Amino acid sequence: MNPVEQRFSAVSTRIDQACGTAARTPADVRLLAVSKQHSADAIRALHALGQNAFGENRAQEALQKMAGLSDLSIEWHFIGPIQSNKAKDIAQHFDWVQSVDRAKVLRKLAAYRPAPHRPLQLCLQVNIDEEPQKAGASPAQLPELAALAAALDQVNLRGLMCIPTAGADASTTAASFRRMVALQQDLNARGHRLDTLSMGMSGDLELAVREGSTMVRVGTDLFGPRPPRT
Ligand SMILES: *Cc1c(COP(=O)(O)O)cnc(C)c1O
Numbered sequence: 001m002n003p004v005e006q007r008f009s010a011v012s013t014r015i016d017q018a019c020g021t022a023a024r025t026p027a028d029v030r031l032l033a034v035s036k037q038h039s040a041d042a043i044r045a046l047h048a049l050g051q052n053a054f055g056e057n058r059a060q061e062a063l064q065k066m067a068g069l070s071d072l073s074i075e076w077h078f079i080g081p082i083q084s085n086k087a088k089d090i091a092q093h094f095d096w097v098q099s100v101d102r103a104k105v106l107r108k109l110a111a112y113r114p115a116p117h118r119p120l121q122l123c124l125q126v127n128i129d130e131e132p133q134k135a136g137a138s139p140a141q142l143p144e145l146a147a148l149a150a151a152l153d154q155v156n157l158r159g160l161m162c163i164p165t166a167g168a169d170a171s172t173t174a175a176s177f178r179r180m181v182a183l184q185q186d187l188n189a190r191g192h193r194l195d196t197l198s199m200g201m202s203g204d205l206e207l208a209v210r211e212g213s214t215m216v217r218v219g220t221d222l223f224g225p226r227p228p229r230t
Pocket of ligand 1: 036057163202203217218219220221
């Protein structure tokens with residue numbers, strides 16, 4: 001196996017084993033390959049192994065790669081901060097946006113999603129540990145944002161995404177993941193139909209799967225260390 005195959009196989013095995021430990025079905029946990037700072041060729045190599053969902057966090061960088069990969073059927077997820085002046089590009093070129101955290105951005109994404117496209121699939125990003133300076137809506141803001149999403153055409157609210165405090169111990173991170181599950185349940189009790197919990201990265205995907213993640217976002221352990229931005 002070449003290094004790409006080795007890393008892909010290792011991450012897939014970790015997800016399968018975590019599902020086994022948690023008595024969950026591997027088909028219920030999707031792998032999002034976070035390709036930020038990696039080349040279009042690196043994406044192509046992973047796609048050739050069967051990976052079809054890729055995540056990017058900068059619109060301009062992503063659009064350049066997409067142009068070189070238009071022959072492939074890829075599901076693109078935007079997972080980074082959304083500047084207002086990039087909302088149009090993001091709405092028109094991505095299938096999913098996981099980093100929606102305020103009403104203004106939500107309205108713009110819906111307005112810019114062209115009608116022949118299927119609705120944009122959305123996750124609300126939650127600042128689950130309520131860290132100052134960190135992106136994401138506070139848990140208290142979620143009902144209002146979810147209601148707005150439900151009222152807008154061309155967007156489909158699928159779930160919640162979080163990035164817990166970096167470097168916290170496992171029990172603290174597990175508690176954050178559990179609060180995400182409770183927030184999803186609360187929104188569904190209000191009539192929403194969220195089926196996605198996007199949580200878990202290279203370092204904590206097993207923990208996230210154990211606590212109920214349905215989508216892990218893995219960069220480093222799939223692609224190797226990120227080269228510096230040029
Ligand atoms: C970069 C990034 C990841 C992947 O992180 P790794 O630790 O490299 O697996 C996941 N989610 C988001 C939002 C990211 O920006």
